[in-house]
Amino acid sequence: MISLEKRPQPSRAWSLATPLVAVLATMVFGGLLFAMLGKPPIEAIRTIFWDPLFGEFAFYYRPQLLVKGAPLVLIAIGLSLGFKAGIWNIGAEGQYIIGAIVGAAVGLAFYPYEAWYIFPLMVISGALGGWAWAMIPAVLKVRFGTNEILVSLMLVYVAEQLLASASLRFLKNPEGFGFPGSRNLQDYPSAFNADLIAGSGMHWGVVAALIAVIFAYVLLNRHMLGFHIRLTGEAPRAARFAGVNPSRLILLCLGMSGALAGLAGLFEVSGPAGQISIDFNVGYGFTAIIVAFLGRLHPIGIMLAGGLMALTYIGGDIAQSNLGLPSAAIQVFQGMLLFFLLALDLLTNYRITLHKPEVA
Amino acid sequence: MDLSAINPVLLIASLMVAATPILLAAIGELVVEKAGVLNLGVEGMMIIGAIGGFAITVETGSPWLGFIASAACGAVFSLLFVLLTQVAQANQVASGLALTLFGLGLSALLGQSYVGIKPPQMGKLEIPFLSDLPVIGPILFGHDPILYIGIALTAGVWALLKYSRVGLVLRAVGENHDAAHALGYKVVRIRILAIMFGGACAGLGGAYISLIRVPQWTEGMTAGVGWIALALVVFSSWKPWRALLGAYLFGGITVVQLNLQAAGVAIPVEYLAMSPYVITIIVLVILSADKSSAPAALGRNFHASR
Numbered sequence: 001m002i003s004l005e006k007r008p009q010p011s012r013a014w015s016l017a018t019p020l021v022a023v024l025a026t027m028v029f030g031g032l033l034f035a036m037l038g039k040p041p042i043e044a045i046r047t048i049f050w051d052p053l054f055g056e057f058a059f060y061y062r063p064q065l066l067v068k069g070a071p072l073v074l075i076a077i078g079l080s081l082g083f084k085a086g087i088w089n090i091g092a093e094g095q096y097i098i099g100a101i102v103g104a105a106v107g108l109a110f111y112p113y114e115a116w117y118i119f120p121l122m123v124i125s126g127a128l129g130g131w132a133w134a135m136i137p138a139v140l141k142v143r144f145g146t147n148e149i150l151v152s153l154m155l156v157y158v159a160e161q162l163l164a165s166a167s168l169r170f171l172k173n174p175e176g177f178g179f180p181g182s183r184n185l186q187d188y189p190s191a192f193n194a195d196l197i198a199g200s201g202m203h204w205g206v207v208a209a210l211i212a213v214i215f216a217y218v219l220l221n222r223h224m225l226g227f228h229i230r231l232t233g234e235a236p237r238a239a240r241f242a243g244v245n246p247s248r249l250i251l252l253c254l255g256m257s258g259a260l261a262g263l264a265g266l267f268e269v270s271g272p273a274g275q276i277s278i279d280f281n282v283g284y285g286f287t288a289i290i291v292a293f294l295g296r297l298h299p300i301g302i303m304l305a306g307g308l309m310a311l312t313y314i315g316g317d318i319a320q321s322n323l324g325l326p327s328a329a330i331q332v333f334q335g336m337l338l339f340f341l342l343a344l345d346l347l348t349n350y351r352i353t354l355h356k357p358e359v360a
Numbered sequence: 361m362d363l364s365a366i367n368p369v370l371l372i373a374s375l376m377v378a379a380t381p382i383l384l385a386a387i388g389e390l391v392v393e394k395a396g397v398l399n400l401g402v403e404g405m406m407i408i409g410a411i412g413g414f415a416i417t418v419e420t421g422s423p424w425l426g427f428i429a430s431a432a433c434g435a436v437f438s439l440l441f442v443l444l445t446q447v448a449q450a451n452q453v454a455s456g457l458a459l460t461l462f463g464l465g466l467s468a469l470l471g472q473s474y475v476g477i478k479p480p481q482m483g484k485l486e487i488p489f490l491s492d493l494p495v496i497g498p499i500l501f502g503h504d505p506i507l508y509i510g511i512a513l514t515a516g517v518w519a520l521l522k523y524s525r526v527g528l529v530l531r532a533v534g535e536n537h538d539a540a541h542a543l544g545y546k547v548v549r550i551r552i553l554a555i556m557f558g559g560a561c562a563g564l565g566g567a568y569i570s571l572i573r574v575p576q577w578t579e580g581m582t583a584g585v586g587w588i589a590l591a592l593v594v595f596s597s598w599k600p601w602r603a604l605l606g607a608y609l610f611g612g613i614t615v616v617q618l619n620l621q622a623a624g625v626a627i628p629v630e631y632l633a634m635s636p637y638v639i640t641i642i643v644l645v646i647l648s649a650d651k652s653s654a655p656a657a658l659g660r661n662f663h664a665s666r
Contacts, residue, residue: 004449006663035471088453119525140641146648149400150591155635157584162635169628289457326472327578331465338458339440347449 004350014348019294020294022340023308029340032331039323047322048315048330061314062200067272068313070205071096071264073306074178075288077212078257081219084164087253091137091152092261093285094159100269101166101260102129104276107191108171108183118190123204123266130262131255133159138254142247148254160281167278181311182276185269193271205267209306212260229253260325262283287313290338308336367515371615377573379611381406381565381582382508385594387510387517388561393593394521395554396534398658400456402562403586404463409434411467414577418569421533423481423482427567428549434563434580437463437558441553445661452538452659464580466470474577482506482572504572506564511604513561518600530554539663547662562586569641571604583612591640597653606643613639 027049031041052061075092082089089095103126110118137151166172171182187189196202220226232239232249240246264284273280291309295302316330346352378566392399413430417423440462444455482504493501530550533538537547569585570577588610593646596602617632625632 004663015422090457123544136641140645144645144646145646146641147591147594149643152589153640154584154591155640157637158634162629165628165630166395168630185643270493286461289463293454310600326469327471328468332462332469333465335458335462335465337461338454339444342444342450342455350449 004346005352005353006301006348008352012346015296018344018348019296019305022294022337022344025340025344026337027334028221029336033329033332033336034325037325037329039319042234044319044323044325048075048265048333049320051318052311052314055318061318063195063199065307065310065316066201066206067203067310068148069267069306069310070203070209071284072288072291072309073303074212074264074267075208075257076203076291076306077209077216077263077283077299078290078301080295080299080302081216081229081289082253082257083233083292084220085229085253085295087250089134089137089152089254089257090149090289091134091149091156091159091285092153092288093151093281093283094135094156094266095258095261096268096285097156097159097163097281098133098265099126099130099277100265100273101163101171102262103266103268104185104191105166105171105324106272107185107188109186110190111183113116114190116190117290119193119270122191122270122274123263126266127259129261130310133262134254134258135251138251138258141254142250148250152254156285163276163280164278167276167280171276180278184275184332186271186274191270192295193267203271205264206344208263208267209303212301213299214352217303220299225252261288267319287334291333293338293341302344371619373502374576375608375615376610377539377611378509378614379390379607381505381568381585382592382610382644383405383514383604383607384565384568385562385586386592386607387600388558388565388605389511389589389593390596390598390600391521391530391561392519392558393658394534394655395474395530395551396537396655396660396662397461397551397555398452398456398659399438399443399555400590401438401459401463402456402558402589403582403584404460405434405437405559405562406463406566406569406579406582406589407467408463408566410566410582411471411474411577412563413567413572414479415470416569417473417479418477421643423480423571426479426571427564429595430563430567430589431560432563434559434561434566436559437563438555438559441559446548446552446555452661461585468579471577475579477576479571479575480556481575502557506568506572509543509564514600514604521600531655534657535587537657537660541578541664547664551662553573562589565589588636588640591644594654595643595647597647598655599653608644610636620639630645635650 027045034044035041049228052058075096079089079092093180105121106125107118107122120252133155136155140146140151141148167180188319193203228239228244228249231242232244250269269276269280289310291302291305295305313332313333317324320327363563385406389399389402409430412433413426417426441455441459444450445452484502484504487501521531529545533545533547533550541547566582570583574581591631592606595606613636617635621629622633
C-alpha cells in the first residue's frame, strides 16, 4: 500500500529539487512527443536547450535570451507577489498590451519633437497604463467581491480589441500607406529603447527586470508588506488576526503586477517590437504564469525560470526552422512543464510511505 | 446603416445556436463546482473537444461520432486535472490554468492538418409541419439535435441535483467534504466523476463551436467561451435553469453585436467585438454581491488523514 502523509513543514530540499526534476521530466516526455511527430528527439532537445547558448550561432541568440527573458521576468515577479497571497491576476497579457498602447501613445504624441524626457515619460505612462488596467479587477474585488480571476481574464480580450483598434485607427501611422500599425518607434530616437551596449540585447527592460527582482526580494524578506503577503497566502485566518488589511493587499498586489506588466509592454513596444501592431502581443502574459510557478514564486527562482523559458522560445524558433518542428509543439512543451511542476509538488508537501496492508 | 436587415426571428434562432456551447460548458462546470471543485481548465477542455470532435468528424464523415469523440476527449483530458488536484493535491487554480495553457497548445498541434477543411454537416432536426410553422418553426423546431441535447442536459442536471440521492451526495461533498467523508461517501471518487462529467460537457461545447457554430477549425477558436462559461456559473448562482437563461443572454449579446457589425453601425467593429466580455464583467459585478449560494468547500482539496 502506498499512502500519503502530510509533512508538518514543506520539504526544503524537494522544494528546490522539483523544478529541476520537472524540467528533466519535460525533456523526456517532450522528446517522446517530438519522436511521435517524426522528429529526432535528442536533436530536437539539443536544438532547444543547447544551441541557443553554445551552438554555432550562439553569438546571435544569446542577446535574444535577454530580450525574451526580460518581459517574462518583469511580469512574473509581479504575478508572484499576488500568487503568494492567493490573489490571482491572470490577465497580465491585457495589462501588458495596455501598458504598450499608453506608453507608445505618449511617445507618439511628441513626434517628431526630440527631447531627453520623452522616454522616461513613456516609461511612467506605460507603468500607469498597466496599473490602471489591473486596478479594474482590484477595485471590483474590493468594492463588490467580484472574482478577480474572471475579470482580469475578460479584460485580456477587451485589451486585444483595443490593440486592434489602436493599430487600425487611433495610433495608425499616417504615413504608413494604409497598412495597419503605428509609426515605428525605432526610427524616433527620443522614444527608442535601444540596446545600452550595442548588440548585447541589454535594453532598459532588462535593467528594469533586474531591479524588479531585487525589489521583490527585499520586499518579501525585509519588509512588513512582504511578510503580510506571505502570511495571507499561508494562513489567511492568522493574517486577519494580525491585522492585515485584505483590501489594501489586493489593491497593492494587483497594482504592482499590473504596473510591471505595463512596463514590460512599454519596453517591448519601444524596443524589440518597435511599433503597435495587431499581433503585437505573443502571450508573454500567460507564459509568465508558468515562469512564476517554475521559479517557486521566489524572485531569484523567477529570474532563472525566465531565462529557461526564454531559452525554450528561442530554441523553439531554431527547431522550427531547422527541424520543421511546429510552433505549437513548443507551447505544448511549456504547458507540460507547468504540469510536471504542479504534480511533483506532491513530494514537497507530502511524504510517500509504503506500508503493509493492515490486518483487520 | 440598415437595421431593418436584421430579422428578429433569425436573430432568436441564431442566438440559441450561439448560446449552446456556453450552456454545455457551464452545465458541466456547474456540476463540478457543486462537488466542491473549481476547474479553471474549461477553456482548455473545450478546445480539446473542439479539435477532437472535428478530427473524428472529418475522418469518419459522421458528426455524431465526432460529438461522442469530443465528449470522450474532454473527459480524458480532464483526467489530467484529476491527477493534479485529486491525486497530487495541487492547487486547483494553478492546475486549471495549466490545463488551459496545455490544452491550447496541444489543440494547435493536433489541428495543424485540419485548418481550412469544411466538416460534414449535421442535419437539422426537421419535424414535418412543426418546422414549417411561421416564427415558432425556425425558433423552436429548426435546430440541430445537439442544441436540444443541451437543453435536455440542463433539465437532467437540475432534476438530478434537486431530486435524486446522487445529487444530494454530490452537494454534500461540495458543501462539507469532511462530513461527507465521515458518513462514508467516497469524496475523491465522487469528485473525479464530477470532473470527468464537466470535461465531457466542455468537450461537447467545444465541438459545437468547431462543427456547427463556425464550422471549421482555427487555432484558439474558443476565444474565451470557456471563461465566459465559468463566469456564467457564478451568474447562475449554481442553478441550472439560471445558467440556461444566462447562456441565452450572452448568446444574444454575441449575435446582436455580430448583426450590428454586419448592418454597418457607426461604432467601430472592435468596440462591438469586446462587448460580450465587458458585459460579462458588468454582470459579474452585479451578481457577485450574493455569495451565499456558492458551495462551501469550493476550491478546497480533500485529503483523508487516517
